Amino acid sequence: MAVNLFFIPHQDDEALTFGAAIRNHLNAGDECQIILYTDGSSSNVVRQLNGEIKSSMHRKMLDPKTEGYTPLDRTDLVRCRNDEFLRSCLSLGLAREHIHMVQRLQDGTTTVEACEELIGEFSDRYPGARVKTFTDLGGNHRDHANMGAAALRLYRREKIADLRLYVEPYNLRQAKKAGRGIKIFKEQPETHRESVVASLNEYKKWNPSLEQFAIGYHSVRKEIDAAIAKPISYYHKPYDSF
DSSP states (O other), X not given: OOEEEEEEOSTTHXXXXXXXHHHHHHHTTOEEEEEEEEOXXXXXXXXXXXXXXXXXXXXXXXOXXXXXXXXXXXXXXXXXXXXHHHHHHHHHTOOGGGEXXXXXXXXXXXXXXXXXXXXXXHHHHSTTOEEEEEOSOSSOOHHHHHHXXXXXXXXXXXSOSOEEEEEOGGGHHHHHHHTTSOXXXXXXXXXXXXXXXXXXXXXXXXXXXXXXXXXXXXXXXXXXXXXXXSOXXXXXXXXXXX
């Protein structure tokens, strides 16, 4: 049984970019360890929920009092995002003990060095494990790109034997351009497609009485809808410097 370490920067990335890949590994009998490494605290969705700007989901200004909840602070936001993340992972079919909410890095402030340290820590804990994280190509979010750059450093120093770098669906064109013809592979769920869809749907749940605020859907509504319609994971193999 192969062990796979998925390094996930933000709550919703595990379903949106990695969902099909995770499900295929589970289908094959592999072990998947999911490492959430930032707190996701920088999302501006908290302003939508607090009625400061229009809700992208409801397409109107929300009034927390009318909706039956109190305004959220950043601590509340992280707690509710973590709840979405956990529900999503469980819907994918992951074991609870394989879901690690490390979150030692603050959203939007990661460094390649800190990411490298975290990969090293988990690689030591799971010797010989495959590493899966985001590409550093295409000008994507720094928390995504920094982990990809860190993984590449370790791979080139032969600290990682097996590395795959995943491309956000919305970053596909830019990554291909930056990669100068690098081959992009794609994988769809071979079975249990409904598990991937269910994990994405966790980010659409709106039930304020249960502190379910569809934070992921407020953040990337179009991307989640596209992934539900056609769940695909895109990745490329390590590359030499261009």
